Amino acid sequence: MLYIGIMSGTSLDGIDICLVNIDQGCELVASQYLAMPLALKQSLLTLCSSGPNEIQRAALAEQQWAQLAAQGVKQLLSKTRLSASQIRAIGSHGQTIRHEPAQHFTVQIGSPALLAELTGIAVVSDFRQRDIAAGGQGAPLVPAFHEMLFKKHPQPCAVLNIGGFSNVTLLNENTSTLGFDCGPGNVLLDAWIQHKKNQTFDRNGTWAASGTVNKSLLNSMLSEPFFATQGPKSTGRELFNLPWLQSLLAQQEALADQDVQATLSEFTAQTIADSILAAQASTRSVWVCGGGAHNNDLLQRLQRLLPDCLVDSTDSQGIAADWMEAMAFAWLAHCCLENMPSNRPTVTGARGLRVLGAIYPV
Ligand SMILES: Nc1ncnc2c1ncn2[C@@H]1O[C@H](COP(=O)(O)OP(=O)(O)OP(=O)(O)O)[C@@H](O)[C@H]1O
Ligand SMILES: CC(=O)N[C@H]1[C@@H]2OC[C@@H](O2)[C@@H](O)[C@@H]1O[C@H](C)C(=O)O
Numbered sequence: 001m002l003y004i005g006i007m008s009g010t011s012l013d014g015i016d017i018c019l020v021n022i023d024q025g026c027e028l029v030a031s032q033y034l035a036m037p038l039a040l041k042q043s044l045l046t047l048c049s050s051g052p053n054e055i056q057r058a059a060l061a062e063q064q065w066a067q068l069a070a071q072g073v074k075q076l077l078s079k080t081r082l083s084a085s086q087i088r089a090i091g092s093h094g095q096t097i098r099h100e101p102a103q104h105f106t107v108q109i110g111s112p113a114l115l116a117e118l119t120g121i122a123v124v125s126d127f128r129q130r131d132i133a134a135g136g137q138g139a140p141l142v143p144a145f146h147e148m149l150f151k152k153h154p155q156p157c158a159v160l161n162i163g164g165f166s167n168v169t170l171l172n173e174n175t176s177t178l179g180f181d182c183g184p185g186n187v188l189l190d191a192w193i194q195h196k197k198n199q200t201f202d203r204n205g206t207w208a209a210s211g212t213v214n215k216s217l218l219n220s221m222l223s224e225p226f227f228a229t230q231g232p233k234s235t236g237r238e239l240f241n242l243p244w245l246q247s248l249l250a251q252q253e254a255l256a257d258q259d260v261q262a263t264l265s266e267f268t269a270q271t272i273a274d275s276i277l278a279a280q281a282s283t284r285s286v287w288v289c290g291g292g293a294h295n296n297d298l299l300q301r302l303q304r305l306l307p308d309c310l311v312d313s314t315d316s317q318g319i320a321a322d323w324m325e326a327m328a329f330a331w332l333a334h335c336c337l338e339n340m341p342s343n344r345p346t347v348t349g350a351r352g353l354r355v356l357g358a359i360y361p362v
Pocket of ligand 2: 009010096099106138139140141142143161163164165166167181234235236325
């Protein structure tokens with residue numbers, strides 16, 4: 001059965017759209033990336049913190065987001081010569097603009113009704129709400145998908161997504177799947193290079209590699225209480241953002257800009273390595289996906305901090321690192337339509353297994 005998965009992640013770089021065939025597994029058929037137009041990126045970013053007239057701004061931004069996503073779906077259908085009627089459903093994550101699990105809410109916008117109307121395809125969306133209602137974090141949700149994809153791979157292993165934030169799934173054939181957000185992924189690296197060099201990201205981590213890690217800044221970042229807590233846990237831009245970094249920098253001696261980037265890269269690698277070792281010290285392979293899988297500097301630091309593990313992209317396992325999350329949301333839509341629970345209570349802390357998603361039929 002053919003499904004479309006759409007992910008618009010916390011990096012706000014763009015919308016990932018993929019076409020998959022779901023049978024026994026989940027096979028990637030085609031994909032389409034749409035860069036986020038600057039004005040929409042700015043509107044969405046502004047909605048990530050409180051401000052005037054939010055409801056109106058959110059309602060307008062989600063219409064623009066749905067128009068863009070629908071355009072991408074049409075491009076994908078035209079290049080694969082498929083018609084809307086051949087697609088069972090779209091699984092659309094939408095765009096997270098708030099994530100406050102401690103206050104029992106998370107907000108993803110993306111007007112699934114408009115997306116269904118514009119594409120003529122049923123849409124499954126609002127995946128996080130039921131898990132939150134059941135007392136869970138509502139994130140991360142990809143662990144069930146990783147569990148399905150990697151069940152035949154040697155375990156114990158970890159599947160690591162480095163997107164705006166990083167989250168890990170720990171698989172061990174003898175125990176229940178674990179998973180949690182490790183902390184920032186690319187979000188601070190992106191924010192710092194944007195602030196200092198007006199570039200959207202540090203390609204291959206070259207700028208970070210040119211700097212020197214500052215121990216004092218590193219330790220002050222690592223002392224953030226989020227890192228001392230065990231899972232279930234998830235995080236977002238509410239906690240880790242440019243002002244968070246700047247408030248720590250204000251307590252330091254002045255540092256060269258590239259040294260801050262190097263320290264951010266080391267910090268990101270260390271929070272990931274520490275959380276993998278704390279939760280599953282027996283891990284021997286770490287399969288990396290998400291945009292951070294392209295950051296050589298970050299992966300080298302991670303490999304150095306995890307000397308007993310093989311750290312490599314999921315590409316090496318035949319699973320496209322860039323499309324993992326979009327594929328996951330196609331599969332989550334399938335689970336919803338088949339009435340299959342897709343949260344993992346050991347990951348999110350929900351009271352039990354739940355079928356996730358709301359259906360917007362055609
Ligand atoms: N060649 C590269 N070198 C370094 N970093 C890269 C490269 N390509 C992508 N990235 C990073 O990956 C980010 C995008 O990753 P991704 O698309 O996985 O994020 P996302 O979907 O927003 O994530 P999530 O929802 O998991 O937080 C970019 O913002 C950039 O920081
Ligand atoms: C609330 C939210 O959007 N969280 C994202 C974010 O990006 C990475 C990490 O933080 C993860 O918890 C989650 O996304 C993936 C798709 C998940 O739910 O598994």
